[in-house]
Amino acid sequence: MAAPAGLSPDVPLLEVRGLTKRFGGLLAVSRVELAVEPGEVCGIIGPNGAGKTTLFHLVTGFHHPTAGEVRFDGRPITGLRPHQVCRLGIARTFQIVQPFPGLSVLDNAAVGAFTRCREVAAARATAREALDLVGLGARADQLAGTLTLSDRRRLELARALATGPRVLLLDEVMSGLTTTEVSGMIDLCLRLRERGLTILVIEHLLRAIMALSDKIVVLDHGEKIAEGTPAAVSRDPRVIEAYLGVAAGRDGR
Amino acid sequence: MASLAAALAGVLLLAVPPFLSPYAVHTLVLVLFFAYLGTAWNVLGGYAGQFSFGHAAFFGIGAYTSTLLLVRLGVSPWLGLLAGGILAAAFGCFGGYLSFRYGLRGPYFALVTLAFAEMLRLIAVNWMAIGGPMGILMPLSKTGDSLWRLQFREKLPYYYVALALVVAALALVRAIERSRLGYLLAAIRENEDASEASGVDTMRAKLVAMAVSAFLTAVGGTFYAQYFTFIDPGLVFGPSVSVEILLRPIVGGPGTLLGPLLGSVVLTPLSELTRALIRGRPGVDVMVYGALLVVVITFLPGGLVGALRRIFPRWRPRQA
Numbered sequence: 103m104a105a106p107a108g109l110s111p112d113v114p115l116l117e118v119r120g121l122t123k124r125f126g127g128l129l130a131v132s133r134v135e136l137a138v139e140p141g142e143v144c145g146i147i148g149p150n151g152a153g154k155t156t157l158f159h160l161v162t163g164f165h166h167p168t169a170g171e172v173r174f175d176g177r178p179i180t181g182l183r184p185h186q187v188c189r190l191g192i193a194r195t196f197q198i199v200q201p202f203p204g205l206s207v208l209d210n211a212a213v214g215a216f217t218r219c220r221e222v223a224a225a226r227a228t229a230r231e232a233l234d235l236v237g238l239g240a241r242a243d244q245l246a247g248t249l250t251l252s253d254r255r256r257l258e259l260a261r262a263l264a265t266g267p268r269v270l271l272l273d274e275v276m277s278g279l280t281t282t283e284v285s286g287m288i289d290l291c292l293r294l295r296e297r298g299l300t301i302l303v304i305e306h307l308l309r310a311i312m313a314l315s316d317k318i319v320v321l322d323h324g325e326k327i328a329e330g331t332p333a334a335v336s337r338d339p340r341v342i343e344a345y346l347g348v349a350a351g352r353d354g355r
Numbered sequence: 356m357a358s359l360a361a362a363l364a365g366v367l368l369l370a371v372p373p374f375l376s377p378y379a380v381h382t383l384v385l386v387l388f389f390a391y392l393g394t395a396w397n398v399l400g401g402y403a404g405q406f407s408f409g410h411a412a413f414f415g416i417g418a419y420t421s422t423l424l425l426v427r428l429g430v431s432p433w434l435g436l437l438a439g440g441i442l443a444a445a446f447g448c449f450g451g452y453l454s455f456r457y458g459l460r461g462p463y464f465a466l467v468t469l470a471f472a473e474m475l476r477l478i479a480v481n482w483m484a485i486g487g488p489m490g491i492l493m494p495l496s497k498t499g500d501s502l503w504r505l506q507f508r509e510k511l512p513y514y515y516v517a518l519a520l521v522v523a524a525l526a527l528v529r530a531i532e533r534s535r536l537g538y539l540l541a542a543i544r545e546n547e548d549a550s551e552a553s554g555v556d557t558m559r560a561k562l563v564a565m566a567v568s569a570f571l572t573a574v575g576g577t578f579y580a581q582y583f584t585f586i587d588p589g590l591v592f593g594p595s596v597s598v599e600i601l602l603r604p605i606v607g608g609p610g611t612l613l614g615p616l617l618g619s620v621v622l623t624p625l626s627e628l629t630r631a632l633i634r635g636r637p638g639v640d641v642m643v644y645g646a647l648l649v650v651v652i653t654f655l656p657g658g659l660v661g662a663l664r665r666i667f668p669r670w671r672p673r674q675a
Contacts, residue, residue: 162552188554196552202545213542216535217554225535265554 113176115140115300116161116192116269121170123156123324130156132324133170138269143291143301145315145332147308149344153324154304155197158271161302162194163187174269189217193267195258197274197304203247207238210246210257214264225264232264233257236290252283259290270294272303276310288313312336320344372514380510386623387517388578393603393615394524395571398531400601401609403564404544406461409468410572410600412450412475413443415592417573418580419479422491425504432505436577440570446471447569448562455558460547469594476592490587493580505581513582520578521616524571529612531567540564544610572600595641602644606651608660617659622647 114137123131131153138144146154159165161172163184171180174190182190193214202210211229212222219225233239236256241249246257255275262270272291276284284307291314295301305311311318311332318335320328322344328335335341372380392414399405420442421435430438450471454464480488496506507513531537539560542550550557580586590596607618622644629640655662 164548164552183556184548184551185554185556188552193554194552196549200546200549200552202542202549204545205541209538209541213538213550213555214553216538220535222533222535222538225538261549261553 114138114173115142115175116302117173118157118161119171119173121157121160121172122168123153123160123165124168129324131160131167131321134321134324134326136319136326138300138302140268140300141295141298142316143295143303143314145311145318146302146304146321147306147311147318147335147345148321151323152321152344154321155273156324157321158194158273158302158304161187162192162271185217188265188267191266191268192271193262193265193269194271195255195262195273195275197277199251199254199258201246201249201254201257201261203245205246206242207233207244207246207249207257208242211260211264214261217265228266229260229264232260235263235293236260237286252279252286255279255287256290263294267299269300269302272301272305274304274306276305276307284310308336368518373511377510380514382624382627384510384514384517384582385627386619387514387521388575388582389599389603389623390616390619391517391520391524391578392572392575392600393607393619394521394528395568395575396600397568397604397609397611397615398528398571399561399564399568401604401611401614402528402531402537402544403540403561404610405561405564406465406601407468407568407597408465408594408601409470409472409597410568411592411594411596412468412472413447413569413572414576414579414596414600415472415475415479415588416443416446417576418586418591419485419491419576420573421577422493422580422586423485426491426493431503432577432581433503436574439573439577443569443573443576444566447565451562451565452558455561469597472592472594472597476588479588479592486587488588490585490590493584493586495584505577506584513578517578520574525612525616527567527571532612536560536563541610598644602648604658606647606658608658611658611660614658614660621659 116138118134118136121131121134134157146157148154156165160167163182163186166181171178173179174192179187179190202213208226208229211232212225215225215228215232219228230239230242233242236259238253238256238260241253246254249257259275276287279287288310291301291303303311303314315332317330318332319326320335320341327344328338328341372383396407396410400407417436417439420439421432424430424435424438425432450468454467459467479485496504500507500512539550539555542553542555543557543560547557576591579591603618603622604615605618606622607616608614626640629643633639651658657664
């Protein structure tokens with residue numbers, strides 16, 4: 103192992119160039135540029151409909167871009183199917199949780215583990231590790247459909263982790279959680295970060311995104327309007343305008 | 356305890372039928388035959404959750420292939436069933452690829468499979484070289500019973516063949532259930548997008564399920580042709596065949612190992628009974644089926660197996 107993560111590596115692990123997605127007349131994502139270094143946590147914020155989730159869909163192969171490309175570890179992955187993207191090492195969670203409700207918690211995670219395990223026993227062992235990591239070890243035999251929302255989000259995270267990713271894309275893993283659960287989820291994300299995972303996180307909850315991110319990218323109407331450290335971004339007037347509307351006291355547009 | 360019960364059931368299944376009347380044996384053959392077909396359908400429709408409404412396509416391919424090979428070339432049905440199975444698997448993969456490639460799911464997939472089966476039925480009706488609408492009557496072996504030609508005067512040997520088919524199919528499905536493929540199919544059934552995101556090559560897994568399901572169903576078609584010694588396009592490619600195939604696993608419990616068998620044990624004698632009681636009024640048994648389906652779908656979404664599991668929670672499957 104060479105230099106610790108974060109010390110100016112040459113190649114970004116995940117790179118997005120001029121990425122554009124048009125749905126009919128709607129430009130959902132427009133010429134977005136993004137480079138995420140290994141070990142970095144990149145927060146993505148923006149108002150509803152800014153194109154955040156579409157960006158995730160484009161990176162993970164659920165949508166194919168109208169223009170632009172996605173590179174992972176230096177090679178282009180644009181146009182690959184979702185499972186191929188996942189096998190290369192990019193795992194994701196969904197904004198609306200999608201566990202396999204009729205399968206046990208362990209089997210849910212095992213499905214992810216089969217990405218790198220051929221044998222059932224090995225996959226189940228890998229799945230168990232992932233469950234322990236997210237704190238669901240005790241619920242392994244329960245049906246996934248019976249979990250609370252917070253635990254379902256953790257389960258989705260475990261299933262993603264079981265695929266052995268290098269990059270993790272988290273789509274609003276905090277939404278709908280109580281304050282205590284949010285703190286728990288932030289702790290979990292910090293632990294994943296310590297393990298060297300590169301994380302992209304979409305989040306509305308500013309407390310969470312500020313605590314987690316090395317840098318923040320702000321999207322609005324499909325375009326990147328700002329990028330920088332949490333502190334810098336939160337002072338950016340364009341961000342304040344996009345996020346909070348025009349400041350009180352001034353006249354409307 | 357469970358293995359003791361299974362051993363006892365095995366002894367009964369092997370030892371009792373020789374003492375039964377031909378009609379009782381015939382009913383048992385039908386029970387096993389439909390249990391086998393349901394088990395074959397279950398791989399794709401139950402485990403993978405891809406609801407096929409056109410398994411008659413595979414059934415007919417199996418029946419026609421082995422019958423033509425036997426009648427025209429004298430090839431043993433044992434080889435014919437392999438040929439029919441492989442043809443059906445290939446056809447299934449072709450149709451499956453087209454359907455899955457364009458993202459057809461749920462009712463759309465069901466409609467496309469129905470269309471594929473109907474297409475084959477129409478081809479068979481219009482293709483005079485393979486008998487056209489008249490079908491094919493299988494000449495009986497001059498030497499009487501022949502294992503090589505899979506022809507017997509009595510029903511009993513067919514019973515044992517059907518029993519072997521069911522046991523083999525159940526063993527295969529059980530192996531799939533516990534394998535990597537079993538996990539992947541269950542994931543696809545539960546949520547296809549989440550499966551893809553978790554690294555599952557859903558196309559490939561569905562095609563494997565399709566190939567296995569089609570192959571097994573085609574073997575059932577060969578058995579049908581040998582047992583009834585007559586096939587025509589409507590009998591083996593018709594929509595009612597597809598319905599008969601999927602009814603038992605749906606009622607018994609789709610996606611469960613013993614669901615199709617249980618469904619057949621309940622439905623097949625019932626169908627024989629309604630047919631016997633209401634003679635001369637064709638269609639009444641279909642009405643009974645329809646009513647039964649409504650009841651099952653409304654009150655027993657997991658089929659009979661699902662209902663039993665709710666009553667006896669200990670029967671829930673636990674993977675080792």
